[in-house]
Amino acid sequence: MNITAIHERTLPLASSMRNAVIDFSTMTVSVVAVVTDVIRDGRPVTGYGFNSNGRYAQGGIIRERFAPRLLGAAPGALADADGANLDPFKCLAVMMTNEKPGGHGERSVAAGTLDMAFWDIVAKIEDKPLWRLLADRYNGGAADPLVNTYAAGGYYHPGKGLEALQDELRGYLDLGFTSCKIKVGGAPMDEDLRRIEAAIDVLGDGSRLAVDANGGFDLATAIKFQQAIQPYGLKWYEEPVEPLDFEAHAELAASAVTPLATGENLFSCVDTRNFARHAGFDPQRDFLQVDPVLSYGLAEYLGIIEMLRGYGWSTRRLIPHGGHLFGMHIAAGLQLYGMESYPHVFDPYGKYARGMTLGDGKVDLPSLPGIGYEDVPGVDELMRALAG
Amino acid sequence: MNITAIHERTLPLASSMRNAVIDFSTMTVSVVAVVTDVIRDGRPVTGYGFNSNGRYAQGGIIRERFAPRLLGAAPGALADADGANLDPFKCLAVMMTNEKPGGHGERSVAAGTLDMAFWDIVAKIEDKPLWRLLADRYNGGAADPLVNTYAAGGYYHPGKGLEALQDELRGYLDLGFTSCKIKVGGAPMDEDLRRIEAAIDVLGDGSRLAVDANGGFDLATAIKFQQAIQPYGLKWYEEPVEPLDFEAHAELAASAVTPLATGENLFSCVDTRNFARHAGFDPQRDFLQVDPVLSYGLAEYLGIIEMLRGYGWSTRRLIPHGGHLFGMHIAAGLQLYGMESYPHVFDPYGKYARGMTLGDGKVDLPSLPGIGYEDVPGVDELMRALAG
Numbered sequence: 038m039n040i041t042a043i044h045e046r047t048l049p050l051a052s053s054m055r056n057a058v059i060d061f062s063t064m065t066v067s068v069v070a071v072v073t074d075v076i077r078d079g080r081p082v083t084g085y086g087f088n089s090n091g092r093y094a095q096g097g098i099i100r101e102r103f104a105p106r107l108l109g110a111a112p113g114a115l116a117d118a119d120g121a122n123l124d125p126f127k128c129l130a131v132m133m134t135n136e137k138p139g140g141h142g143e144r145s146v147a148a149g150t151l152d153m154a155f156w157d158i159v160a161k162i163e164d165k166p167l168w169r170l171l172a173d174r175y176n177g178g179a180a181d182p183l184v185n186t187y188a189a190g191g192y193y194h195p196g197k198g199l200e201a202l203q204d205e206l207r208g209y210l211d212l213g214f215t216s217c218k219i220k221v222g223g224a225p226m227d228e229d230l231r232r233i234e235a236a237i238d239v240l241g242d243g244s245r246l247a248v249d250a251n252g253g254f255d256l257a258t259a260i261k262f263q264q265a266i267q268p269y270g271l272k273w274y275e276e277p278v279e280p281l282d283f284e285a286h287a288e289l290a291a292s293a294v295t296p297l298a299t300g301e302n303l304f305s306c307v308d309t310r311n312f313a314r315h316a317g318f319d320p321q322r323d324f325l326q327v328d329p330v331l332s333y334g335l336a337e338y339l340g341i342i343e344m345l346r347g348y349g350w351s352t353r354r355l356i357p358h359g360g361h362l363f364g365m366h367i368a369a370g371l372q373l374y375g376m377e378s379y380p381h382v383f384d385p386y387g388k389y390a391r392g393m394t395l396g397d398g399k400v401d402l403p404s405l406p407g408i409g410y411e412d413v414p415g416v417d418e419l420m421r422a423l424a425g
Numbered sequence: 426m427n428i429t430a431i432h433e434r435t436l437p438l439a440s441s442m443r444n445a446v447i448d449f450s451t452m453t454v455s456v457v458a459v460v461t462d463v464i465r466d467g468r469p470v471t472g473y474g475f476n477s478n479g480r481y482a483q484g485g486i487i488r489e490r491f492a493p494r495l496l497g498a499a500p501g502a503l504a505d506a507d508g509a510n511l512d513p514f515k516c517l518a519v520m521m522t523n524e525k526p527g528g529h530g531e532r533s534v535a536a537g538t539l540d541m542a543f544w545d546i547v548a549k550i551e552d553k554p555l556w557r558l559l560a561d562r563y564n565g566g567a568a569d570p571l572v573n574t575y576a577a578g579g580y581y582h583p584g585k586g587l588e589a590l591q592d593e594l595r596g597y598l599d600l601g602f603t604s605c606k607i608k609v610g611g612a613p614m615d616e617d618l619r620r621i622e623a624a625i626d627v628l629g630d631g632s633r634l635a636v637d638a639n640g641g642f643d644l645a646t647a648i649k650f651q652q653a654i655q656p657y658g659l660k661w662y663e664e665p666v667e668p669l670d671f672e673a674h675a676e677l678a679a680s681a682v683t684p685l686a687t688g689e690n691l692f693s694c695v696d697t698r699n700f701a702r703h704a705g706f707d708p709q710r711d712f713l714q715v716d717p718v719l720s721y722g723l724a725e726y727l728g729i730i731e732m733l734r735g736y737g738w739s740t741r742r743l744i745p746h747g748g749h750l751f752g753m754h755i756a757a758g759l760q761l762y763g764m765e766s767y768p769h770v771f772d773p774y775g776k777y778a779r780g781m782t783l784g785d786g787k788v789d790l791p792s793l794p795g796i797g798y799e800d801v802p803g804v805d806e807l808m809r810a811l812a813g
Contacts, residue, residue, distance in 0.1 A: 047489070060523055065489070091525055097485015098531065101435070101453070135448055137479055138640045139668045139690025140530025140719075143486065252526045280527045281695045284702055302527025307669045314672055315703050331528075 038116045038123065041081065042072040043104040043151070044423050047094035050383060055193045056220045056251040065094035066386065067147070070423040071154040073123065075162055082161050085410045085420045086153030088146050089330035089359035090383050091301065095147035103132045103147055122162045125155040129336040141305035145333045152334020153363050153408070161407040167363075168402050171370025175339060183399035184368045185375025187247065187272075188212070189360060190382060191219020191236065199235040206239040212380060215245060215398035216272060222250035226262060233269060242270075249275035252302070256285045263289060273298040273324055281308075287317030298324035301358035304332040306341045313348040320349040324374065328358035329367060342371065360387045363408050365400065385415025426504045426511065429469065430460040431492040431539070432811050435482035438771060444580060444608045444639040453482035454774065455535070458812040459542040461511065463550055470549050473798045473808045474541030476534050477718035477747035478771045479689065483535035491520045491535055510550045513543040517724040529693035533721045540722020541751050541796070549795040555751070556790050559758025563727060571787035572756045573763025575635065575660075576600070577748060578770060579607020579624065587623040594627040600768060603633060603786035604660060610638035614650060621657060630658075637663035640690070644673045651677060661686040661712055669696075675705030686712035689746035692720040694729045701736040708737040712762065716746035717755060730759065748775045751796050753788065773803025 050064040068087045075082040088095060107115065110131050117124040132148050160167040172180035188209035191202060206217050219236055221229040229248075236246050248271060254262060259277035266274060273296040278285040280302035290297055297318060303309045309327055312318070318325070325345065329338035342352060352373050357364040360379040368376040378400070379387040389395070390403040390412035403409035410416045438452040456475045463470040476483060495503065498519050505512040520536050548555040560568035576597035579590060594605050607624055609617040617636075624634050636659060642650060647665035654662060661684040666673040668690035678685055685706060691697045697715055700706070706713070713733065717726035730740060740761050745752040748767040756764040766788070767775040777783070778791040778800035791797035798804045 063523060092528065093486075093490060095485070097483070097489070098481075101485070102481060135451060137690060140480065140533070140692050141669075142528025142533075143531030145528070145530075279695060281529075281693075281699060283699055302525060304528050305669075307667060311669060311671055311699065311703070315699070 038073055038075050038120060039110075039112055040071055040107050040115060040123075041074050043099070043107060044070040044072075044425070045096050045099045045104070046423055047096045048419075050090065050386070056223060056249070064090070066090075067094040067096055067099065067150050068419055068423055069099065069150055069154050070420060071151060071158060072424065073158055077161070082158055083424050084154035084157035084161065084407070085423075086150045086157065086330075086363075087361075087386055088150040089328050089361060090379070090386070091358075092143075092146045092331055095143060095150060098144050098147035099151065102144075103151060106131050106134055107151070123155055123158050125152055125159060125334065125336040128152070128155050129333060141308055141332070145304040146331050149330040149332060149334040152336055153330055156335055156363070157407040157410070164406045166402060166404055166406060167366040167408050168370035171366065176371050179372060181369045181372050183401055184365050185398060186214070186365075186378045186395070186400050187216035187218055187375070187398065188214040189218045189249075189377045189379050191217065191232070192382070193220060193223045199231060202232055203235050203239045206236055209380060210239070213395035213397065214378070214380075216240070216247070217245065218247040218249055218275070218377070220251065221248045221262070222253035226258075226265065229262075230265060233266065233271075237269060244270055244272055247272040247275060247298070250277050252276045252278060252280045254278055256282075256288060259285070259289055260292075263293065263295065267294050271295050275299060275326070276301070283312060283315035286312075287315065290317035290319060290323070293319075293322070296322050296324060298326055298356070300326035301328050301331070303327050306337055306344055309341050310344055313345060313350070320351065320354055324354050324356055325350065326356050326358045330359055330361070330363065335367060338367070362390060362403075362410065362413060365402055366408060369402050385413060385419070388413050388415060426461055426463050426508060427498075427500060428459055428495050428503060428511075429462050431487070431495060432458040432460075432813070433484050433487045433492070434811055435484045436807075438478065438774070444611060444637070452478070454478075455482040455484055455487060455538050456807055456811055457487065457538055457542050458808060459539060459546060460812065461546055465549070470546055471812050472542035472545035472549070472795070473804075473811070474538045474545065474718075474751075475749075475774055476538040477716050477749060478767070478774070479746075480531070480534045480719055483531060483538060486532050486535035487539065490532075491539060494519050494522055495539070511543055511546050513540055513547060513722065513724045516540070516543050517721060529696055529720070533692040534719050536725075537718040537720060537722040540724055541718055544723055544751070545795040545798070552794045554790060554792055554794060555754040555796050556758035559754065564759050567760060569757045569760050571789055572753050573786060574602070574753075574766045574783070574788050575604035575606055575763070575786065576602040577606045577637075577765045577767050579605065579620070580770070581608060581611045587619060590620055591623050591627045594624055597768060598627070601783035601785065602766070602768075604628070604635070605633065606635040606637055606663070606765070608639065609636045609650070610641035614646075614653065617650075618653060621654065621659075625657060632658055632660055635660040635663060635686070638665050640664045640666060640668045642666055644670075644676060647673070647677055648680075651681065651683065655682050659683050663687060663714070664689070671700060671703035674700075675703065678705035678707060678711070681707075681710070684710050684712060686714055686744070688714035689716050689719070691715050694725055694732055697729050698732055701733060701738070708739065708742055712742050712744055713738065714744050714746045718747055718749070718751065723755060726755070750778060750791075750798065750801060753790055754796060757790055773801060773807070776801050776803060
């Protein structure tokens with residue numbers, strides 16, 4: 038089998054929200070359709086993907102480097118051993134032909150965006166939902182039928198006060214969430230502590246609330262904040278400092294009581310390995326949130342899981358960043374801790390598929406073959422338009 | 426003052442050469458012209474830049490993110506305190522607006538490409554060659570009128586044998602070089618050792634030869650190679666292993682006699698700081714080769730120098746990667762160890778300006794204001810065409 042066409046469109050992901058370091062009003066997203074020469078029901082099997090939030094569209098790298106390499110690959114060079122399906126690991130190797138080591142950003146997003154479409158194809162050709170395929174291939178058949186999730190929100194908006202924050206969180210509880218995450222570090226510490234207390238008032242217990250500083254604190258402030266939030270018994274304290282400052286993480290980790298979490302800005306296996314080696318995180322207490330789509334795709338992420346195992350990390354301490362359906366499949370099929378959701382924030386890319394249900398903080402998964410974007414309102418039309 | 430236009434063109438950098446990990450036949454380069462509203466001799470002052478070799482063109486990021494931010498900056502927001510000249514640090518901050526931390530690759534190249542043009546502008550407006558401006562601003566006025574350089578070559582080509590390698594190196598000696606660097610790791614070790622011996626035969630002494638594995642060895646092979654080359658007394662042993670595997674570097678560094686060198690795949694200050702902290706390099710013995718153009722530009726590189734000073738590194742242990750005239754100015758004006766040259770390899774981007782002379786392994790610098798690409802054969806026409 039071969040890939041016959043790759044379509045990319047760069048679309049706005051406009052939003053008025055803001056975290057501690059950036060606003061999202063000019064954020065863009067690459068949406069891709071990868072067409073194969075495998076015919077099912079009279080049509081070529083086509084996979085869909087898009088890049089995870091927080092990083093910009095990658096049309097340049099996809100069009101100038103990755104698509105030509107994939108489309109120019111020798112016949113069968115992207116297929117698995119019996120030639121019947123795509124091999125995403127071979128696809129990654131072909132994309133990375135004549136790419137130097139190091140410099141893991143942007144191209145890692147471009148690769149991950151296409152990788153999402155590759156796995157969609159693989160599961161469609163095997164006629165299974167992706168989570169089932171992943172469980173069968175990589176997890177001895179075991180899967181979580183319900184995936185832990187939480188509502189990632191609590192962004193700063195101009196004029197948004199404590200009541201608006203509480204209303205937002207109540208809305209998440211009404212949807213069936215039991216845990217939430219809010220941003221910190223974008224306001225003075227006193228104000229952030231009042232936001233945390235207001236959030237706990239709604240959620241009922243600190244263990245249902247995570248906070249996310251998006252790397253905005255310097256180490257001294259991060260330590261002060263860590264001490265200040267300790268009495269609340271929060272779920273975790275996310276990205277307190279510059280995400281690549283391993284030494285600062287090690288200093289925080291040495292005295293942490295509240296679990297620490299980070300990883301959405303580690304974009305490769307080698308970067309994550311450095312984090313595991315040098316940042317002092319405790320695999321029994323802390324969480325890693327590497328985003329499979331931003332970091333060369335699931336083909337790389339499976340290697341990251343294997344690597345982390347060697348440093349004492351169980352899959353149950355991994356929570357992919359991104360809040361998309363692809364990550365839900367990964368969390369279910371590989372039995373991770375869970376996956377985040379961004380209700381209304383990154384619509385339609387963060388939406389569940391029609392028929393998915395959320396209750397008691399857990400979500401079930403679609404039964405369509407592949408990822409199931411054909412059943413996600415708003416994404417379905419985009420994908421159809423892209424494939425032509 | 427303001428930036429009024431930014432032009433980018435993506436051009437091939439085609440070459441049949443190959444190192445241990447990639448071939449360069451499809452490599453591309455972004456060439457940029459940045460036009461200002463400052464008029465000199467009746468024409469707007471325009472700066473020129475291009476990305477350093479080994480990484481691809483960055484037209485997508487420049488056009489979609491950096492150029493709109495620079496061109497949309499508030500009047501004067503890119504200017505220095507008295508408004509008369511561009512401030513490259515402010516330009517970097519504007520380019521990085523709404524960019525998340527981490528993921529230092531590709532965008533770091535896009536930023537560095539434009540940064541080269543910014544410094545060209547700054548020096549042209551001050552009517553000084555860039556090396557003199559850098560010396561005056563950042564080095565107490567001290568500069569090296571002659572810059573240490575060496576010929577980086579010795580690539581693998583299909584059918585290239587020992588005699589062709591020796592002929593290549595003799596050609597470099599004829600040009601005025603006294604030291605050379607050749608690739609290793611792309612052939613069996615026995616063959617590489619014969620290549621090293623053949624090279625030393627031409628150069629006269631091992632101390633005149635550096636070898637570069639481009640990160641192609643695993644740790645065990647890198648250690649074996651390190652032991653095998655120790656008797657030759659080489660100038661340095663470059664990129665023995667995966668450039669982000671700090672632990673492997675630390676293991677090599679612990680028993681190194683031959684100086685170690687790496688850094689061309691560290692693309693930010695935070696990545697370089699992690700290397701300084703965790704990779705065990707010896708600032709008295711080893712070299713760092715961070716490429717200012719690939720890593721967010723000279724504005725970031727000046728911060729890297731300051732950061733490294735805190736870890737015991739003198740500028741005399743720094744050798745920028747890239748082999749272009751911009752790096753020569755940096756090496757002269759900040760009194761680095763020196764700068765590499767790639768005779769004939771990356772022409773015209775690696776060429777010296779008309780009137781520059783090379784002798785006894787040192788090169789002088791052009792006296793034109795700015796970087797002086799207007800005087801570099803082949804680059805001059807490109808730049809003129811680009812500025813329109």
